Amino acid sequence: xxxxxxKYAFYTIAHPMDGFYEIRHRGRGSVxxxxxxxxxxxxxxxxxxQYAGFVVNFVNPMSINSFAEILSVxxxxxxxxxxxxxITCLMNGEGRLKDIVTVTGYAMLxxxxxxxxxxxxxxxxxxxxxxxxxxxxxxxxxWFVLLVLVGxxxxxxxxxxxxxxxxxxxxxxxxxxxxxxxxxxSLISQVVSFFVSIYNELMLRV
Amino acid sequence: xxxKITAIIKGASVIACALVLCVTDLGSLRVQAGQNVPYxxxxxxxxEDIKYTPAAYVPDGAVTGNQMGCGSFLSPQDLNTDKEGNVxxxxxxxxxxxxxxxxxxxxxxxxxxxxxxxxxxxxxxxGVYSSSNGNLxxxxxxxFRVVELDARDNLVQIIQNPKSDxxxxxxxxxxxxxxxxxxxxxxxxxxxxxxxxxxxxxxxxFIGFTGTINVQITPWEIFWRxxxxxxxxxxxxxxIPTEFTGMEIDDDGFVYATxxxxxxxxxxxxxxxxxxxxxxQGLVPLSGDLTxxxxxxxxxxxxxxxxVVRGKGIYSILDSARGRIFTYDHEGNLLYIxxxxxxxxxxxxxxxxxxxxxxxxLVLDANKNxxxxxxxxxxxxxxxxxxxxxxxGDETQAVECWQxxxxxxxxxxxxxxxxxxxxxxxxxxREAMDCFKIGNNKQYYxxxxxxxxxxxxxxxxxxxxxxxxxxxxxxxxxxxxxxKLILEKIxxxxxxxx
Numbered sequence: 257x258x259x260x261x262x263k264y265a266f267y268t269i270a271h272p273m274d275g276f277y278e279i280r281h282r283g284r285g286s287v288x289x290x291x292x293x294x295x296x297x298x299x300x301x302x303x304x305x306q307y308a309g310f311v312v313n314f315v316n317p318m319s320i321n322s323f324a325e326i327l328s329v330x331x332x333x334x335x336x337x338x339x340x341x342x343i344t345c346l347m348n349g350e351g352r353l354k355d356i357v358t359v360t361g362y363a364m365l366x367x368x369x370x371x372x373x374x375x376x377x378x379x380x381x382x383x384x385x386x387x388x389x390x391x392x393x394x395x396x397x398x399w400f401v402l403l404v405l406v407g408x409x410x411x412x413x414x415x416x417x418x419x420x421x422x423x424x425x426x427x428x429x430x431x432x433x434x435x436x437x438x439x440x441x442s443l444i445s446q447v448v449s450f451f452v453s454i455y456n457e458l459m460l461r462v
Numbered sequence: 463x464x465x466k467i468t469a470i471i472k473g474a475s476v477i478a479c480a481l482v483l484c485v486t487d488l489g490s491l492r493v494q495a496g497q498n499v500p501y502x503x504x505x506x507x508x509x510e511d512i513k514y515t516p517a518a519y520v521p522d523g524a525v526t527g528n529q530m531g532c533g534s535f536l537s538p539q540d541l542n543t544d545k546e547g548n549v550x551x552x553x554x555x556x557x558x559x560x561x562x563x564x565x566x567x568x569x570x571x572x573x574x575x576x577x578x579x580x581x582x583x584x585x586x587x588x589g590v591y592s593s594s595n596g597n598l599x600x601x602x603x604x605x606f607r608v609v610e611l612d613a614r615d616n617l618v619q620i621i622q623n624p625k626s627d628x629x630x631x632x633x634x635x636x637x638x639x640x641x642x643x644x645x646x647x648x649x650x651x652x653x654x655x656x657x658x659x660x661x662x663x664x665x666x667x668f669i670g671f672t673g674t675i676n677v678q679i680t681p682w683e684i685f686w687r688x689x690x691x692x693x694x695x696x697x698x699x700x701x702i703p704t705e706f707t708g709m710e711i712d713d714d715g716f717v718y719a720t721x722x723x724x725x726x727x728x729x730x731x732x733x734x735x736x737x738x739x740x741x742x743q744g745l746v747p748l749s750g751d752l753t754x755x756x757x758x759x760x761x762x763x764x765x766x767x768x769x770v771v772r773g774k775g776i777y778s779i780l781d782s783a784r785g786r787i788f789t790y791d792h793e794g795n796l797l798y799i800x801x802x803x804x805x806x807x808x809x810x811x812x813x814x815x816x817x818x819x820x821x822x823x824l825v826l827d828a829n830k831n832x833x834x835x836x837x838x839x840x841x842x843x844x845x846x847x848x849x850x851x852x853x854x855g856d857e858t859q860a861v862e863c864w865q866x867x868x869x870x871x872x873x874x875x876x877x878x879x880x881x882x883x884x885x886x887x888x889x890x891x892r893e894a895m896d897c898f899k900i901g902n903n904k905q906y907y908x909x910x911x912x913x914x915x916x917x918x919x920x921x922x923x924x925x926x927x928x929x930x931x932x933x934x935x936x937x938x939x940x941x942x943x944x945x946k947l948i949l950e951k952i953x954x955x956x957x958x959x960x
Contacts, residue, residue: 311904311911316509380915383908 265293269365272403276410279362280355287354290361294333297364298326300371304393309378312386336360339429340408343422350410359407363400370396430439463579466641490805501786501802502808505874508745508902509753513873518798518842519787519823521808522835527553530590534831540601540639540815540825541833542929544592547819551591551826552600553798557583559590559600562866564819566833572598575609575617577599582617585611589651593642601637601650608666609639609826610649612831622650624660635660641709641717649717651706657736659719660708672737673719708768708780708815716740718769720779723749726763728792730779744794750781751788760784760803768816770823774850780815787823795876800836801825808834821846843868848880857884874902886910891917 264284268275275387279285301430302325351359374392381389409419420445491881527534536555545551545563558573572726573580585604591599600609603951607622624635637660646664650673658674687695708720717733729749747751750764761889764781771777775792785803790796796932804811812829821843822837838846848863861884864877882897883906890915898907919926 308897311908316511317509318509382915383905384910 258286258289261289265289265362266364268362269399269403272406272412275362276407277360277416279358280411285355285362287357287361288321290358293364293368294330295326296368297371298329299373300368301329302326304371304375307375307379309381309382309389311381312378312389314328331361335430335433336426340422343410343425343429344412347412347418347422347425349414349422351408351411355411356408357438359411360404363403363407366399366403367396370399375388477536479739482711499800500804500806501800503750503798503800504749505796505798506752506876507873508570510746515798515842515871515873516838518789518845519800522711522822522837524807524830524832524834526832527560530560530562530566532568532571536831537828538814538826538831539587539828540593541817542815543817543819543824543825543880544596545594547707548592549759549819549824549833550590550592550598550815552587554586554603554828557585557587557604559584559598560585563955566835569661569850570615571612575611575615577617577620581839589637589639591640591642593646594644595643595646597642597700599642599648601640602634603653606634606636608640608648608662610666611924619666621650621666624662624668626668628670629668634707638708639706641711642712643715643717645715649711650711651719654705656703657732659709659717671733673706673717673733673774674737674740675706675721675731677703707766710769710777711770712777713769715774718771720769720775722765722767724763726750726752726754729766729776730769740755742792742794744790744796746794746796747848748779748790748794749777750786751784764788767814770816770818770827772846774846774853776853778818778823780816782813784812785813787816787825791876797876798842798848808836810834820951841867845874848877852880857887867876877901878905879906882906886913889913925940935953 258359260435261284264275264278265286267399268279268285275284301321302320305313306317306320306322308315337353337356340356341351342349343349370392374389374396377392378386378389405408405419405423406418407417408422409413412419412422463513483647483780499520502514502519503519504512504514531868533556535553536552538551539554540552541549548569549562549566551560551563553560553784556573558571559644560571561569563569564878565805574583576582584600587600588603589601590598598611598613598615600611602609605622612618623635631758632958636652636653638653641815642651643649648662648664648666648670650662651662652660658671661669661672663669671749689845704721704723704920706719706721712717712718712732715735718730719733720730724731726749727747728743731739734740741748747767750766754763754777755761760783762783764786768780769777770780772789776789776797778789780787781801786799786801788796788799801813803811805811810825810827810830812906813825815826817824821838825836827834844863844867848860848867851857851863857880861881864874864880867874867877868881878897878901882894882901882903885894886890886906886909891910893908894910895914896908898904
């Protein structure tokens with residue numbers, strides 16, 4: 257069963273129109289598998305920062321933190337899904353949150369597939385050949401963007417123009433969510449510090 | 463089971479503790495030079511992180527005017543040394559020039575000269591320069607002129623009130639700094655002269671400007687100006703080029719000039735005879751510190767006020783904002799940074815000028831009214847030596863110095879690159895790769911790696927070709943019925959099992 261799903265994910269990245277349609281309407285996608293892809297991409301992203309060859313790697317080794325990098329990929333993924341879901345709900349999108357998660361997760365598969373070979377390849381390149389590394393990485397990223405676009409378009413039954421519009425609005429929604437989260441955090445921390453100071457006052461004075 | 467879990471937790475906590483210790487230890491990691499130096503010596507690594515190094519220069523006493531025996535200085539603005547190491551100090555507040563020998567003993571005080579039979583005096587001289595022909599040039603700011611005296615203090619010429627089409631009507635020439643090249647061309651930095659450095663020929667005729675700094679307006683500023691009204695625009699700050707602050711001529715007759723750059727992008731220029739900037743920039747901007755606080759004390763980019771050319775392509779610039787001296791090589795690599803503001807000996811309050819006698823560095827402090835001396839440590843002179851040898855093309859000798867440097871400071875990237883280059887020349891590509899990697903030089907790493915890769919390929923050519931042929935044959939066999947044969951065999955075995 258699971259093997260079937262994995263096979264279908266590969267079919268989807270090659271035939272996104274049909275693939276995502278069947279994911280939406282015939283239940284051929286899998287949310288756990290999509291989450292596995294997200295995790296794998298997080299690992300690839302972090303591995304690229306740490307293990308890419310010296311010639312193409314400009315990352316300060318002191319700044320590498322695999323956990324934070326995987327987490328940031330996961331958080332961005334979550335933000336995008338929630339942001340897109342909240343926008344498309346209002347704009348007659350047919351997709352469910354489940355579909356959005358599946359689409360975004362599956363769309364990351366090409367990046368996993370190109371990052372790993374390009375990381376390995378980058379360890380054998382010299383100055384003039386680094387272009388191949390960037391082309392390979394760029395290929396994965398372009399493929400990802402196209403898959404997300406086509407996927408969102410298909411599961412919500414949108415036109416291309418409307419998809420681009422919702423993408424922009426999704427970006428805005430993500431910013432709003434971040435803003436609200438920070439606001440909430442600062443308010444809660446103030447409330448907490450208020451009660452902490454009451455507690456301290458009571459303990460020390462009374 | 464429970465035991466196992468507790469063991470795992472214990473192990474994890476030990477590792478966590480060790481990690482925490484590592485992190486806290488890194489913060490306090492600092493190499494002491496063994497001397498009590500009132501400032502930190504550091505440099506920036508490839509990632510623009512500060513790396514503390516052993517002291518490159520240590521304070522070697524300070525000399526006031528009183529100690530020299532000429533009465534204390536008053537707000538001295540410029541200091542210059544000649545080839546023999548004699549020191550000339552423009553004692554601006556006392557309207558005189560003080561001349562001292564290389565050990566900073568007083569030689570004479572110049573406070574007057576004979577001008578057409580009449581005794582003439584200076585008025586707040588801001589700059590002094592001793593040219594290679596032995597003559598002394600004084601930027602006599604208060605009298606709006608440049609005075610040239612010969613070795614016996616006789617007047618040679620006076621440059622004042624330059625006339626030219628490019629100078630506006632009623633232009634007041636008040637020179638601040640002066641420098642003279644081997645052809646006796648005179649370069650003058652004048653107050654409120656934003657066009658660049660003023661150049662005069664040997665008889666004092668104005669030739670033109672050199673090294674004009676172009677105004678750079680960012681798109682953001684253009685955007686804002688478009689949206690502001692005429693009144694607002696009038697009240698905004700003018701976009702005028704920065705003024706030059708200090709000058710020095712190198713052995714090739716090129717002018718090193720410093721300017722204040724609030725953006726911290728470029729504060730020192732090397733001007734060729736036609737006035738173009740030909741300085742070599744490395745990875746770091748030639749503008750002192752790479753990072754700084756935005757507000758509060760010691761904030762803002764470094765204010766570079768003077769430069770000293772130290773031979774073999776090495777030059778040092780003086781920052782008055784934080785009292786630091788930055789030393790670069792001819793490729794624009796930062797070698798070492800030292801100095802600081804303060805009241806201890808060896809720190810400054812208002813550093814205004816810098817120069818050298820041999821390897822020793824002199825800094826003039828206009829507020830403390832004294833000359834600070836600095837002498838190189840073993841570490842500092844090893845770096846100077848290695849850079850000098852490399853500049854002369856003697857890379858093999860430089861390697862010995864670099865190895866000594868690394869014994870004192872294993873973080874010094876330039877040393878690894880230096881050693882790597884000699885290994886590369888010797889054909890030890892694998893070792894060279896390691897050096898370039900630690901030294902963070904991608905360009906030379908690439909060269910070393912390319913050679914190493916070719917070496918490996920050449921050595922294993924027969925093996926690689928054989929492997930390719932074997933693989934091709936196997937694929938062909940597999941495609942031409944081999945697949946069927948093997949699958950059949952597997953099926954048979956399965957049947958047998960059943």
